[in-house]
């Protein structure tokens with residue numbers, strides 16, 4: 396286990412280079428098993444979620460080589476084995492092996508996936524979609540057995556624009572007989588990134604990035620090279636940090652369009668930004684105004700930036716209201732922020748209030764999930780004095796080289812291993 400120690404109150408200045416998207420990379424890696432030739436994926440972030448997927452691929456018998464940000468995967472000799480529950484539980488994205496292995500072997504046995512405790516996180520939409528494609532799903536406790544004589548294209552409407560279900564059903568449908576249409580599909584940037592990767596391997600997917608995705612099944616997928624899209628949640632996290640305590644902080648290697656909803660929110664609360672082709676430059680304003688946040692599916696305000704921006708709003712003048720519409724347990728960071736001097740109140744599991752500005756003081760706090768951890772790192776960097784963030788392994792799951800990136804812009808921060 397690790398903890399992060401921060402000496403806060405330092406103005407941060409300089410450049411942060413954004414890494415490849417965690418939520419894209421964790422789908423691209425399992426997608427590689429759809430092809431029985433070697434595939435190469437670049438700009439893969441070096442985070443523990445990727446280590447866990449590497450472990451799963453190796454367990455199945457794939458040959459995986461990683462050099463810096465490039466991962467080569469040869470799954471020509473993989474076996475269709477039951478992945479041990481303790482490995483599946485390491486992350487939510489292990490469930491992408493359901494769609495990928497079902498597509499390749501027409502059978503997959505898997506345990507219910509892991510992931511941050513931000514809600515119940517059901518997978519009913521994934522399973523319903525697999526059944527629409529002709530598969531049979533057997534549930535035995537938290538073990539799922541999904542089999543299909545053959546997969547046939549179908550029209551699938553998602554009750555909710557689920558990111559995971561959209562990607563998993565694309566993986567399951569790329570080699571199905573005939574045409575599949577996924578309507579009410581998610582539109583996040585990583586959906587487009589995965590569809591492009593599959594098309595580079597010879598799939599025939601159109602409409603990714605819109606709410607209707609059409610997939611014409613193909614026989615074979617061939618080797619391909621692909622690049623992970625920049626992480627727009629990491630981008631937004633550093634933009635929020637810069638808005639709190641940055642001076643001419645440059646967040647580079649980004650796609651500004653992917654953080655459009657955050658840009659407009661930050662402008663609304665008084666942050667001025669220089670927006671370039673692939674960078675944004677921000678200095679914290681003297682005053683921040685309150686605002687209301689409602690999380691929505693892309694391109695609405697991302698739920699994954701709700702906890703980071705709640706820290707910023709503790710520094711804004713007035714009462715801000717947060718309406719979290721995606722996850723039912725995503726306010727756990729507010730209790731920790733209150734320990735540091737914030738004034739927040741969780742009214743229901745979807746509504747919270749933040750009153751500011753309040754002076755934050757360094758304290759020992761607990762990360763309860765990945766983005767809650769990010770919210771506490773921002774708080775520690777703003778606060779006077781020393782902050783200790785326990786359970787920091789959550790944070791290492793999704794933010795590549797966070798200690799180095801923050802140190803390079805003037806933060807006094809270090810990681811400690813707890814034996």
Ligand code: EPZ
Pocket residue numbers: 417418419421487488511513514515516517518519520521522555556557558559560581698699721722723765766793
């Ligand atoms: C992905 O989770 C991300 N994780 C999450 O990021 C992100 O918060 C979420 O998308 C929304 O953007 C990965 O990509 C690995 P969903 P996912 O399926 O796919 C309900 C982070 O911090 N739902 O879009 O699990 C679900 O309960 C993580 O990086 C069903 O009801 O999200 C939720 O209310 C946290 N049945 C909503 O849909 C299903 O079968 C959104 O879920 C699937 C989902």
